[in-house]
Amino acid sequence: xxxxxxxxxxxxxxxxxxxxxxxxxxxxxxxxxxxxxxxxxxxxxxxxxxxxxxxxxxxxxxxxxxxxxxxxxxxxxxxxxxxxxxxxxxxxxxxxxxxxxxxxxxxxxxxxxxxxxxxxxxxxxxxxxxxxxxxxxxxxxxxxxxxxxxxxxxxxxxxxxxxxxxxxxxxxxxxxxxxxxxxxxxxxxxxxxxxxxxxxxxxxxxxxxxxxxxxxxxxxxxxxxxxxxxxxxxxxxxxxxxxxxxxxxxxxxxxxxxxxxxxxxxxxxxxxxxxxxxxxxxxxxxxxxxxxxxxxxxxxxxxxxxxxxxxxxxxxxx
Amino acid sequence: xxxxxxxxxxxxxxxxxxxxxxxxxxxxxxxxxxxxxxxxxxxxxxxxxxxxxxxxxxxxxxxxxxxxxxxxxxxxxxxxxxxxxxxxxxxxxxxxxxxxxxxxxxxxxxxxxxxxxxxxxxxxxxxxxxxxxxxxxxxxxxxxxxxxxxxxxxxxxxxxxxxxxxxxxxxxxxxxxxxxxxxxxxxxxxxxxxxxxxxxxxxxxxxxxxxxxxxxxxxxxxxxxxxxxxxxxxxxxxxxxxxxxxxxxxxxxxxx
Ligand SMILES: Nc1ncnc2c1ncn2[C@@H]1O[C@H](COP(=O)(O)OP(=O)(O)OP(=O)(O)O)[C@@H](O)[C@H]1O
Ligand SMILES: Nc1ncnc2c1ncn2[C@@H]1O[C@H](COP(=O)(O)OP(=O)(O)OP(=O)(O)O)[C@@H](O)[C@H]1O
Ligand SMILES: [Mg+2]
Ligand SMILES: [Mg+2]
Numbered sequence: 001x002x003x004x005x006x007x008x009x010x011x012x013x014x015x016x017x018x019x020x021x022x023x024x025x026x027x028x029x030x031x032x033x034x035x036x037x038x039x040x041x042x043x044x045x046x047x048x049x050x051x052x053x054x055x056x057x058x059x060x061x062x063x064x065x066x067x068x069x070x071x072x073x074x075x076x077x078x079x080x081x082x083x084x085x086x087x088x089x090x091x092x093x094x095x096x097x098x099x100x101x102x103x104x105x106x107x108x109x110x111x112x113x114x115x116x117x118x119x120x121x122x123x124x125x126x127x128x129x130x131x132x133x134x135x136x137x138x139x140x141x142x143x144x145x146x147x148x149x150x151x152x153x154x155x156x157x158x159x160x161x162x163x164x165x166x167x168x169x170x171x172x173x174x175x176x177x178x179x180x181x182x183x184x185x186x187x188x189x190x191x192x193x194x195x196x197x198x199x200x201x202x203x204x205x206x207x208x209x210x211x212x213x214x215x216x217x218x219x220x221x222x223x224x225x226x227x228x229x230x231x232x233x234x235x236x237x238x239x240x241x242x243x244x245x246x247x248x249x250x251x252x253x254x255x256x257x258x259x260x261x262x263x264x265x266x267x268x269x270x271x272x273x274x275x276x277x278x279x280x281x282x283x284x285x286x287x288x289x290x291x292x293x294x295x296x297x298x299x300x301x302x303x304x305x306x307x308x309x310x311x312x313x314x315x316x317x318x
Numbered sequence: 319x320x321x322x323x324x325x326x327x328x329x330x331x332x333x334x335x336x337x338x339x340x341x342x343x344x345x346x347x348x349x350x351x352x353x354x355x356x357x358x359x360x361x362x363x364x365x366x367x368x369x370x371x372x373x374x375x376x377x378x379x380x381x382x383x384x385x386x387x388x389x390x391x392x393x394x395x396x397x398x399x400x401x402x403x404x405x406x407x408x409x410x411x412x413x414x415x416x417x418x419x420x421x422x423x424x425x426x427x428x429x430x431x432x433x434x435x436x437x438x439x440x441x442x443x444x445x446x447x448x449x450x451x452x453x454x455x456x457x458x459x460x461x462x463x464x465x466x467x468x469x470x471x472x473x474x475x476x477x478x479x480x481x482x483x484x485x486x487x488x489x490x491x492x493x494x495x496x497x498x499x500x501x502x503x504x505x506x507x508x509x510x511x512x513x514x515x516x517x518x519x520x521x522x523x524x525x526x527x528x529x530x531x532x533x534x535x536x537x538x539x540x541x542x543x544x545x546x547x548x549x550x551x552x553x554x555x556x557x558x559x560x561x562x563x564x565x566x567x568x569x570x571x572x573x574x
Contacts, residue, residue, distance in 0.1 A: 013462055039494040040466025056461075097411075148334050151488070152358025152521070177491050180358045180521030181565035207466070207494025210569045237571060249571065251499040253524040256566050257551045262506065262528045266499035273454045 001201055002028040002051075002169055007063035009046050009055065011274075018274035020046045022225040023063070025301075028169065033195050033202040035212030035233070037248070038222030039271050044205035047222075048092075048173045051203075052084050067169075086116060089167035091159050091175045098158055099146040105157045106132070106142025112164040131160040136186050152179045159187060163194065170194065173205045188214050209248060213237060220308075221245050224271055224282040227301055230308040241307075241314040243289045281312070289313045321384055323348045323515050324369070324483060329378035331361075331368045331539075338364050340539040341378065348482065351509045351516040353526035353547065355562060356536030362519045365536065366487045369517070370402055371395075403476035404485040405469075412472050413460040419446075419471055420456045426478040445474040450500055466493040473501070484508070485517045490525055498525070505529050523566040527551050535559045 009021040021043040028034050036044050049055045051065055051072065065072040067087065072080070084090075092098055100108055109131060110124040119127065129139055135156035146154055159175060170191070176184040192215055194200040206212055212219050213233055220230040221242060229242035240246045247267035254264075269286045272278065281299055284290040293312055301310040322345035331339035339361050346352050354362050367373040369380055371387065380387040382398050390398055406412040413422055423442045443453055449470035460468055469489065476484055486505070490498050502525055508514050509529065520526050526533055527547050534544040537558040543550065554560045 011462075013458065039496050041464035042494075045464070144334070150359040150363060156358075180356070180562070181523065181569050182561060183358045184521075185565055185568060207498075209495060210571050213571050214569070248495055251495045252571060253499070253502070253522075253528060255570055256524055256527055256563060264499035264502050264528075266503065267496045270450050270497070270500070273452070276454065 001030050001068060003066040005064040009050050010060040012058050016275050020225055020274060024227055026220055028201050028203055030201060031195055031199040033204060033216040035216035035219040036205045036222055037209060037212050037219055041271050042222040043225045044222060045173050048171050048205050051171060052088055053080060085165045087167060088169045088171060089162040089165045091162045091172040101146055104143055104145060109161050109164050112161050116165045131164055134190050135160045136183055152183055155179060169201045171203045176211055177208060191215055224277055228310045239318050241309050242311050243287050243315055244283050246315050322346060325381040326369060327379040329368060330376045331364050331373055332376045338539050339368060342541055344534055346515050349515055351518055351530045353530030353533040354517060354519045354536055355523055355526050355533060360536045361539040362536055363487055366485045366519055370404055400479050401482040403481040405472050405476045405489045406487050413468055415460050418457050418459055422471060423475055423478055426475060445478055449474045466497045469493050483515045487519045502529060523562050
């Protein structure tokens with residue numbers, strides 16, 4: 001349904017020009033949920049924004065983004081507007097910027113419902129209240145303005161609004177990272193329901209493996225603008241092959257209530273800024289398995305049996 | 319025993335005509351880390367803002383180093399404010415979009431006249447190092463930073479005036495797991511520096527449990543349980559606490 005090929009995004013800051021996203025390819029099938037996970041700065045948001053050409057004008061985008069065979073990167077503004085919201089909807093982690101400050105929450109959602117479906121005002125109101133209930137908000141909240149809601153409530157209002165547009169594809173950038181665990185579970189259930197019952201495809205950008213693991217059928221791991229590993233979720237978690245994926249799993253906080261050392265095990269160092277990426281494998285200077293050859297060439301993503309891996313010295317399969 | 323650094327007594331806050339904080343009381347000792355957990359909308363951010371007087375409470379008292387903080391004004395208020403710093407939930411909106419990282423970090427140092435100009439850049443680079451950022455971000459604007467980078471700049475800004483109290487409102491929620499682990503270790507390090515107390519607000523009980531001395535559970539604006547972190551997780555007494563623990567367990571990654 002969504003086919004992304006060799007997507008590359010370059011930014012210009014001051015003198016320097018760098019690629020934030022570098023030759024990324026993936027497919028998102030009907031009713032599938034793909035998790036794009038990776039560290040801060042790995043390019044998740046840039047990928048999400050580039051799909052609908054929402055990047056600032058200075059960004060140079062190349063490659064192909066095909067929706068049912070049509071290349072979105074070549075579309076004019078009108079054609080693009082017909083796709084935004086209607087076929088592909090977005091949920092971002094900055095809900096205050098995405099909500100209209102002078103309209104009540106319920107009014108905004110009702111307008112979205114009516115823009116995308118032929119229902120009258122009353123019908124739209126009923127659907128709005130149902131949507132709000134599904135994300136754990138009440139009829140009272142419908143009459144409030146965005147600034148009157150807590151951070152988590154705003155995020156849920158935004159999710160309700162995106163769902164109101166009945167998109168075929170939902171692109172969600174950290175949709176639950178500001179929410180408490182109880183609400184998070186509710187939202188993930190809602191998104192899972194959309195996928196399973198209505199066949200909505202979901203592209204989830206998140207740093208949180210836990211969230212991706214609960215919602216996504218497949219996971220692609222991004223590092224410094226490239227996909228370094230991709231696999232079905234269960235396989236990726238059970239046997240991570242890329243040292244970076246393993247590092248991410250080991251960074252997670254210990255299970256609640258476990259005693260023992262409190263220091264967590266982050267991956268050494270931090271992701272390099274785009275213009276300071278090492279030659280060869282981009283991860284090599286943080287990688288415990290790196291050897292001489294990792295500096296010489298950049299490993300390409302090689303796909304075998306539905307698993308992709310870009311590493312010369314992968315972690316042994318168990 | 320230490321006199322508490324911060325003492326909150328029967329604090330009530332109304333927003334939009336509704337009581338969203340209901341007689342909240344707790345004390346925080348110098349160097350102590352108190353976790354505040356609770357569902358979305360339970361009043362955590364409201365509590366953070368009310369403690370810092372960014373919101374006027376309807377009732378109750380806040381004592382800072384034994385003095386009535388709500389009655390301070392002028393120079394005394396500014397001096398107390400410098401000692402209390404906050405890191406907000408949303409890094410994208412908490413940094414001034416027109417300023418570079420350099421000026422964002424220079425401002426608190428210059429405003430409080432903490433640094434002479436030739437030492438300024440060094441001090442700023444040291445602050446960035448403390449939050450694992452390098453000199454390459456110095457001349458960038460907030461929109462040129464990723465979410466996690468922006469959050470670390472916000473933390474560096476809060477640490478700039480060497481505060482006695484750091485209020486962290488969901489400081490880990492927008493950063494990735496590896497940086498989360500690094501930040502958690504950073505908060506762990508700050509926690510053991512006797513000079514910095516912390517109100518650590520988070521919806522993620524897993525981090526609160528490992529980073530805090532005590533944890534207060536907030537529900538509908540009231541503290542329903544306050545206990546030492548390990549015993550709260552081991553033997554929760556309130557239903558809300560139990561629900562938060564169950565949800566946290568569910569969000570753990572099952573690797574099998
Ligand atoms: N408008 C921009 N101009 C210049 N550089 C940018 C811009 N937007 C993002 N970048 C840079 O591009 C890289 C990728 O950023 P992006 O926001 O996509 O990362 P991310 O994976 O979403 O990170 P996070 O988890 O922190 O949100 C980073 O190095 C970032 O600093
Ligand atoms: N400006 C406002 N006007 C009216 N009500 C408000 C305002 N800001 C917050 N509230 C209400 O106060 C209550 C507490 O909000 P607060 O932001 O403190 O919650 P929170 O615990 O920080 O939630 P979250 O985890 O989602 O950030 C909520 O019911 C919210 O709707
Ligand atoms: Mg992002
Ligand atoms: Mg909050």
